[in-house]
Amino acid sequence: CNKMIITIYTSHIYKSIKTCHMHFKILARTPLILPSLLLQTSLSVFRLQDFSVKRRFSDFLGLHSKLASKYLHIGCIVPPAPRRALWVRVKVGKEDQSSNEFVEKRRCALERYLMRTVKHPVLLKDPDLLQFLESPELARAVSTQALSGAGLMRMMNKAADAVNKMTIRMNESDTWFEEKQQHFENLDLQLRKLHGSIESLVCHRKELSLNTCQFARSAAMLGNSEDHTALSRALSQLAEVEEKMEALHNEQANQDFSLLSELVGDYVRLLSAIKAVFEHRVKTWQKWQDTQILLQKKREAEAKLQITNKPDKLQQAKDEIKELELKVSQGERDFEQISKTIRKEVTRFEKERVKDFKETIVKYLETLLHSQQQMIKYWEAFLPEAKAIS
Amino acid sequence: MTYPQPFRSVGAMMQEGLDDGPDFLSEEDRGPRAVNVDLQTDATLQVDISDALSERDKVKFTVHTKSSLPNFKQNEFSVVRQHEEFIWLHDSFVENEEYAGYIIPPAPPRPDFDASREKLQKLGEGEGSMTKEEFTKMKQELEAEYLAIFKKTVAMHEVFLCRVAAHPVLRKDLNFHVFLEYGQDLSVRGKNKKEKLEDFFKNVVKSADGVLVAGVKDVDDFFEHEKTFLLEYHTRVKDASAKSDRMIRSHKNAADDINRIASTLYTLGTQDGTELCKFFLKVSELFEKTRKIEARVAADEDLKLADLLKYYLRESQAAKDLLYRRSRALVDYENANKALDKARAKNRDVLQAETSQQICCNKFDKISESAKQELIDFKTRRVSAFRKNLVELAELELKHAKGNLQLLQSCLGVLKGNT
Numbered sequence: 001c002n003k004m005i006i007t008i009y010t011s012h013i014y015k016s017i018k019t020c021h022m023h024f025k026i027l028a029r030t031p032l033i034l035p036s037l038l039l040q041t042s043l044s045v046f047r048l049q050d051f052s053v054k055r056r057f058s059d060f061l062g063l064h065s066k067l068a069s070k071y072l073h074i075g076c077i078v079p080p081a082p083r084r085a086l087w088v089r090v091k092v093g094k095e096d097q098s099s100n101e102f103v104e105k106r107r108c109a110l111e112r113y114l115m116r117t118v119k120h121p122v123l124l125k126d127p128d129l130l131q132f133l134e135s136p137e138l139a140r141a142v143s144t145q146a147l148s149g150a151g152l153m154r155m156m157n158k159a160a161d162a163v164n165k166m167t168i169r170m171n172e173s174d175t176w177f178e179e180k181q182q183h184f185e186n187l188d189l190q191l192r193k194l195h196g197s198i199e200s201l202v203c204h205r206k207e208l209s210l211n212t213c214q215f216a217r218s219a220a221m222l223g224n225s226e227d228h229t230a231l232s233r234a235l236s237q238l239a240e241v242e243e244k245m246e247a248l249h250n251e252q253a254n255q256d257f258s259l260l261s262e263l264v265g266d267y268v269r270l271l272s273a274i275k276a277v278f279e280h281r282v283k284t285w286q287k288w289q290d291t292q293i294l295l296q297k298k299r300e301a302e303a304k305l306q307i308t309n310k311p312d313k314l315q316q317a318k319d320e321i322k323e324l325e326l327k328v329s330q331g332e333r334d335f336e337q338i339s340k341t342i343r344k345e346v347t348r349f350e351k352e353r354v355k356d357f358k359e360t361i362v363k364y365l366e367t368l369l370h371s372q373q374q375m376i377k378y379w380e381a382f383l384p385e386a387k388a389i390s
Numbered sequence: 391m392t393y394p395q396p397f398r399s400v401g402a403m404m405q406e407g408l409d410d411g412p413d414f415l416s417e418e419d420r421g422p423r424a425v426n427v428d429l430q431t432d433a434t435l436q437v438d439i440s441d442a443l444s445e446r447d448k449v450k451f452t453v454h455t456k457s458s459l460p461n462f463k464q465n466e467f468s469v470v471r472q473h474e475e476f477i478w479l480h481d482s483f484v485e486n487e488e489y490a491g492y493i494i495p496p497a498p499p500r501p502d503f504d505a506s507r508e509k510l511q512k513l514g515e516g517e518g519s520m521t522k523e524e525f526t527k528m529k530q531e532l533e534a535e536y537l538a539i540f541k542k543t544v545a546m547h548e549v550f551l552c553r554v555a556a557h558p559v560l561r562k563d564l565n566f567h568v569f570l571e572y573g574q575d576l577s578v579r580g581k582n583k584k585e586k587l588e589d590f591f592k593n594v595v596k597s598a599d600g601v602l603v604a605g606v607k608d609v610d611d612f613f614e615h616e617k618t619f620l621l622e623y624h625t626r627v628k629d630a631s632a633k634s635d636r637m638i639r640s641h642k643n644a645a646d647d648i649n650r651i652a653s654t655l656y657t658l659g660t661q662d663g664t665e666l667c668k669f670f671l672k673v674s675e676l677f678e679k680t681r682k683i684e685a686r687v688a689a690d691e692d693l694k695l696a697d698l699l700k701y702y703l704r705e706s707q708a709a710k711d712l713l714y715r716r717s718r719a720l721v722d723y724e725n726a727n728k729a730l731d732k733a734r735a736k737n738r739d740v741l742q743a744e745t746s747q748q749i750c751c752n753k754f755d756k757i758s759e760s761a762k763q764e765l766i767d768f769k770t771r772r773v774s775a776f777r778k779n780l781v782e783l784a785e786l787e788l789k790h791a792k793g794n795l796q797l798l799q800s801c802l803g804v805l806k807g808n809t
Binding site: 183186187190191193194197198200201204205207208211212214215217218219221222224225226227228230231234235238350353354357358361362365366368369372373375376379380382383386387389390 | 615619622623626627629630633634636637639640641643644647648650651654655657658661662663664665666669673676680769772773774776777780781783784785787788791792794795798799801802805806
């Protein structure tokens with residue numbers, strides 16, 4: 001089993017006074033050198049156990065599109081790349097809070113994305129991934145607009161629609177697939193709902209933080225105008241407590257986002273990838289069926305040709321039939337292979353899902369716990385001040 | 391959904407123990423609900439609102455009096471009053487020249503269930519789009535909110551009556567006794583349009599005057615200081631009141647979100663086939679409980695902080711009004727002096743001018759004397775109320791934070807132990 005750990009750092013590069021590029025430095029650590037890596041790669045042999053390269057955001061998108069085009073259709077659940085934001089605020093040279101927050105969010109998302117990808121035993125052997133992790137120079141991903149995560153989703157959805165429009169419905173002989181599909185659909189519904197509520201919570205907690213800040217200032221002013229000395233002091237202390245609460249609420253909102261919201265969001269996107277994989281299975285079955293039908297037609301045509309006296313055409317027909325018979329066996333093998341792969345993938349996915357949710361939610365609850373401990377500290381400090389009035 | 395029907399009285403609800411979740415009837419709320427004023431309850435005259443009934447567009451308060459005073463026919467009696475009758479009583483104090491030297495206890499605000507009603511309406515309309523559990527839950531939430539607003543309006547009407555009953559002069563007022571005792575409807579119609587317009591102009595004139603008067607420096611240091619203090623204090627407390635309301639509303643919104651998260655986690659828990667199902671159910675249960683605590687925090691902050699600030703907003707306005715009346719009396723006195731000088735100079739109507747001047751002088755002195763005491767009492771009441779509420783606020787915040795902490799610790803213990 002591989003235990004590669006990815007850490008991502010950010011750095012700005014100034015190309016000119018107007019353009020500022022965000023670079024992400026990827027540090028990949030492996031506890032041991034994996035022999036399969038040495039065999040697969042035609043690039044330099046990994047001598048180091050840590051290797052680090054610099055990449056742009058579009059490079060990540062390029063990597064994902066390559067992996068998706070290679071592995072989705074054979075049933076691998078390829079982790080989706082982080083979405084390109086609809087607006088990108090990169091102020092040249094400006095170190096303001098909102099763009100820092102944006103960069104940090106992106107950095108985290110890329111780190112999670114890459115970690116998921118390297119955890120996948122099949123993807124880890126892929127030469128494109130290895131090149132991405134190791135090669136100091138990387139060919140710039142071409143027209144990443146079309147290859148963006150959203151674009152890819154659109155392509156996959158189109159494929160899904162095409163499948164739905166097929167006239168021949170698949171005879172599902174394996175209830176496992178039906179059950180799993182239903183399970184994932186239910187899960188998708190609930191996770192989207194959950195995601196919405198969590199986003200609302202983040203928003204409201206940020207609001208709470210802001211409003212607490214304003215109240216704190218107002219309370220301080222009230223304390224200033226109060227002419228009873230002890231009460232005036234207590235009101236100022238109240239203002240201080242509320243300032244601390246403002247910081248707590250803000251921090252908690254950040255945790256709500258980075259732990260809960262991103263976790264659920266990631267899984268909503270992963271479920272789209274699973275949906276695509278199931279649909280590819282249907283497409284594979286369809287292809288196999290179509291080839292069988294074609295073979296049948298050719299056999300009927302050959303039978304007709306047997307009666308006529310056209311030896312050339314007959315031979316051609318026999319050759320075509322041979323070809324099609326091979327194709328049909330291949331089609332059957334492909335279908336069996338993708339079904340087998342999907343079973344394995346789904347099992348792995350579910351295991352990861354359980355681990356992910358447990359770990360992240362426990363971590364989140366610990367942040368809530370810490371928040372409450374801080375609150376207790378602040379109010380305990382305030383209480384004697386309030387009692388000291390008059 | 392035909393909500394609200396005649397809402398059962400507070401008394402009945404208390405007996406039913408309707409509050410299954412947050413305990414709205416905490417120890418502080420039982421007994422005389424004089425939350426924002428520290429009043430000495432006097433055996434000779436005790437007033438409270440023993441019951442209240444909310445109907446479609448009005449609230450009926452049962453005003454209960456216990457008195458050993460001879461003016462009343464009985465020692466204990468009750469009448470039913472509506473909000474307009476409280477306003478009538480308040481206005482009769484304001485318009486009474488005899489009371490010009492007192493801080494008139496501020497009128498209670500009109501009971502306002504509009505927002506709550508709207509929410510219940512929306513809930514009814516959206517009934518189809520949510521699960522039965524969610525609907526029941528939200529309905530309970532809104533009912534609890536309605537009940538909270540209801541209790542608040544009862545408390546505010548009660549505080550007004552208690553303040554009057556505690557005031558050495560106002561408690562003897564005849565209108566007050568009629569209000570307490572007269573069994574029938576006082577037939578106090580609300581102000582019609584013309585009267586409302588008159589009020590509006592009166593206020594405009596007053597505030598214009600107020601600006602004028604505020605500019606004049608008072609010879610008396612005490613009053614000069616009080617004027618400066620009150621003008622600034624009133625503005626600041628107004629701002630603090632508004633900001634505290636906003637803060638508390640955000641708190642409620644966040645608690646609502648946690649409620650929805652808990653519901654969805656519960657659904658996930660029941661659906662999931664993996665070990666996550668137990669996990670989700672446990673976390674859902676935790677969020678349900680912490681959400682209730684968060685809602686309680688918001689409610690307590692509302693009672694101890696927001697209501698306190700709102701009340702002192704109104705009281706400081708009443709104190710300002712007193713200062714204004716005193717200033718007016720001073721201006722009248724000064725004008726009478728000038729008229730007297732003129733009369734003496736012309737040697738015409740001197741006696742008339744002298745009497746007029748004497749009356750103005752007496753009036754001004756009387757107001758100044760009682761105003762001084764009133765303002766000192768105001769400060770005492772204010773400090774005491776703030777102390778009580780800030781202490782209680784801190785204690786409640788601590789109680790809830792500790793409650794939350796315990797829930798989180800025990801849940802984490804279970805979750806970590808299982809993995």
